[in-house]
Amino acid sequence: MPEQVDTRVSPALHPSTLTALDGYDEDSAKFIGDAESALRDAYVTIGKVHTATEVGRNDPTHTEEHRILIVGKVAAKEQERLLRRFDVATANITKAAEHIERELSVPVESKASLNVASEIRAHSRSLDSKAVDFVRERINSGDDLSVSAVLGAPSYLSGLSDEMRTVLTRQWHERQNPALVQRLTLMRATLDKLNTDAGKVFIEMEKAVGADPSKVRNIGAAHEAAQAALRIEPTV
Secondary structure, eight states: OOOOOOTTSOGGGSGGGGGGSTTOSTTTGGGGHHHHHHHHHHHHHHHHHHHHHHHHHTOTTSOHHHHHHHHHHHHHHHHHHHHHHHHHHHHHHHHHHHHHHHHTTSOOOOOSOHHHHHHHHHHHHHTGGGHHHHHHHHHHHTOHHHHHHHHTSOGGGGTOOHHHHHHHHHHHHHHHOHHHHHHHHHHHHHHHHHHHHHHHHHHHHHHHHTSOHHHHHHHHHHHHHHHHHHOOOOOO
């Protein structure tokens, strides 16, 4: 990630802000590479538009309106390109996050023998309302045999509801796959950031141009009208 800071651009768009998100570390960073690239592109590009504006203001051959027109047109194209990059990054990370969600929800297969599994489920069922506490205790202790026996069979055999079996299955997978959970946490936080920061591209680009899009359009329309008036057809 770039270390250089451009004070003309919102720090929210600096790609290093991703390092502050929940779940971020060197291993998980590679799974949000699209977001890092999109932010870097936006940060650097908006900085270049600021530079173009400053150079234009020092050009004695250009009026302020001429500068706004030239820089504004370039900025509009770059803004559209940047927003497409944000959309692509969002789509890719969303797809990856949904894949992880499915991995954390797959059914559990029983690893105990038939007789042992039946006894474990019977014990759970005998606990009535405390069956959930029993399964959670087994999850927290990493008891693969007991957990898989309970969750690897229809919920009523263990005294659980279908809904609670689904919840406990997710908790078991999360305990077994902490790296996957960390990755999903980072992806969710990144998606929230992209959703928020996409709007900042509009604001920061307008600041860089020094005029809002409607002013750029109005100047462009006036320029086109003047150009049309200069195209004088010879009288026959």
